[in-house]
Amino acid sequence: MSVTDRTNIHREFDGERLPPGQRETSKFPVLSKGSTPEWDPESWEFSVTGAVENELTFSWEAFRDLPSETQKQDFHCVTGWSKFDCEFTGVTFPTLAERAGLRDDVVHVMFSALDGYTTNLPLEDCMRDDVLFVREYDGDSLPREHGGPLRVVTPHKYAYKGSKWVNGVEFLTEPERGYWEKRGYSNTANPWNEERYS
Numbered sequence: 001m002s003v004t005d006r007t008n009i010h011r012e013f014d015g016e017r018l019p020p021g022q023r024e025t026s027k028f029p030v031l032s033k034g035s036t037p038e039w040d041p042e043s044w045e046f047s048v049t050g051a052v053e054n055e056l057t058f059s060w061e062a063f064r065d066l067p068s069e070t071q072k073q074d075f076h077c078v079t080g081w082s083k084f085d086c087e088f089t090g091v092t093f094p095t096l097a098e099r100a101g102l103r104d105d106v107v108h109v110m111f112s113a114l115d116g117y118t119t120n121l122p123l124e125d126c127m128r129d130d131v132l133f134v135r136e137y138d139g140d141s142l143p144r145e146h147g148g149p150l151r152v153v154t155p156h157k158y159a160y161k162g163s164k165w166v167n168g169v170e171f172l173t174e175p176e177r178g179y180w181e182k183r184g185y186s187n188t189a190n191p192w193n194e195e196r197y198s
């Protein structure tokens, strides 16, 4: 199986591999606003809505059939830890966007999740091949506390921009703010600029 190494994206942001104010950990801490939600593979549904040509819904089986790839990425949490060399397998954001067909007036994206979490990003921050809908971590199903069955990773942003337990993507014609973005975390979240709080 081929693994694409995306641990060099810090160069795009003129930064070191370890962003300022971060320390490297070999552990993978769990950070959730509440408890880990239950999910049922039979009834799980993922929806793509908003300013698209085709609104889509996927069953777990159908989502698993989408073309996926494996990447090595670094993970930066706003609370100060970074984990290097995470192996994530999943579907790229552009792959999904292409299936839905974006209208010309899309500028922003809102992700939603089984635990009621939401997070937002400008479209251009999503249309990168390193923004993944992840279902495997280090070759195994994504652990439930880390967002299984499906989560988003955003290696160019602090990790709160990556929704665990994601089950919806909405394409927006105007910016909106998600759960932490309304509660004082930075809307832009660039780790190499230490955009932690707003």
Ligand SMILES: Nc1nc2c(c(=O)[nH]1)N[C@H]1C(S)=C(S)[C@@H](COP(=O)(O)O)O[C@H]1N2
Residues within 6 Å of the ligand: 028, 029, 030, 031, 032, 033, 034, 077, 078, 113, 114, 115, 117, 145, 146, 147, 159, 160, 161, 162, 163, 164, 165, 166
């Ligand atoms: N659905 C959901 N996604 C979420 C969160 C959450 O509480 N709910 N927490 C966010 C935060 S603040 C961080 S730092 C990362 C943590 O991911 P981890 O628990 O796998 O380390 O998930 C992000 N995604």
Ligand SMILES: [Mo]
Residues within 6 Å of the ligand: 031, 077, 078, 079, 159, 160
């Ligand atoms: Mo976080």
